[in-house]
Amino acid sequence: MSxxxxxxxxxxxxxxxxxxxxxRVFLLQCRASSGxxxxxxxxxxxAVLAEYLGRILRDLDRPAHLxxxxxxxxxxxxxxxxxxxxxxxxxxLDRIVLVAEELVPEDEDGDMARFAVTREQAAAFAIRATSxxxxxxxxxxxxxLPLDPSGHECPRTNGxxxxxx
Numbered sequence: 098m099s100x101x102x103x104x105x106x107x108x109x110x111x112x113x114x115x116x117x118x119x120x121r122v123f124l125l126q127c128r129a130s131s132g133x134x135x136x137x138x139x140x141x142x143x144a145v146l147a148e149y150l151g152r153i154l155r156d157l158d159r160p161a162h163l164x165x166x167x168x169x170x171x172x173x174x175x176x177x178x179x180x181x182x183x184x185x186x187x188x189x190l191d192r193i194v195l196v197a198e199e200l201v202p203e204d205e206d207g208d209m210a211r212f213a214v215t216r217e218q219a220a221a222f223a224i225r226a227t228s229x230x231x232x233x234x235x236x237x238x239x240x241x242l243p244l245d246p247s248g249h250e251c252p253r254t255n256g257x258x259x260x261x262x
Contacts (some may be wrong), residue, residue: 102128104212106192110219112143112226118233119245125179125197126169127212134210136197137175142182148228150219153193154185160216167225193219233242236244238242 109128114121127134138146154160158213180200187194192213199207214222234243239253 100206101196102134102210104131104134104210106213106215107218109164109166110212110214110222111167111169112138112222112229113167115134115169115173119243121233122170123229124175124177127210129212132170133219134171134212135173135175137167137178138182138208139179139262140233142179143226144230146182146184147223147230149184150193150223152219153184154216154223157216159187160220162219162225163221165221167221180207187213193215196260 104127107127107129109126111123111126113126113188115124116122123138123140125136125138125143129135132141178200179197181198183198185194186192190213192215194211194213197210199209201207233246236242237244237249237251237253240251242249242251
């Protein structure tokens with residue numbers, strides 16, 4: 098693993114998408130005094146992160162005023178794609194700490210980024226992320242993969258019949 102990029106406390110933490118529904122690219126964006134970091138992230142990773150942040154926040158004091166400016170900033174070109182994302186709560190600092198590792202083949206070293214967000218930033222992120230995920234194509238009730246308007250070959254049915262409604 099290459100040296101860790103430690104952004105510390107973030108000034109801004111958000112998620113957004115580029116492209117039309119069905120071909121959207123999800124981007125996680127962090128702004129700190131050291132600059133802007135944009136990372137590509139999978140839709141499912143965004144959904145799981147939003148849910149997990151929500152669970153962490155339920156056990157903490159209610160966040161104060163939530164950030165409102167959550168639109169992505171230019172440049173939108175991701176530095177790298179996230180492979181794994183770890184999340185923990187630091188009760189001494191009252192921060193949620195995230196560690197993102199680059200998606201690379203097993204035998205290669207990738208980048209790593211560590212950053213900390215406030216309860217307010219985490220809550221705003223979770224709300225925005227959930228909204229973005231739900232704005233996409235609905236999931237197949239059998240396999241969970243997105244339903245495509247042009248047709249869906251469900252692996253649970255070997256693509257031979259449509260899901261029973």
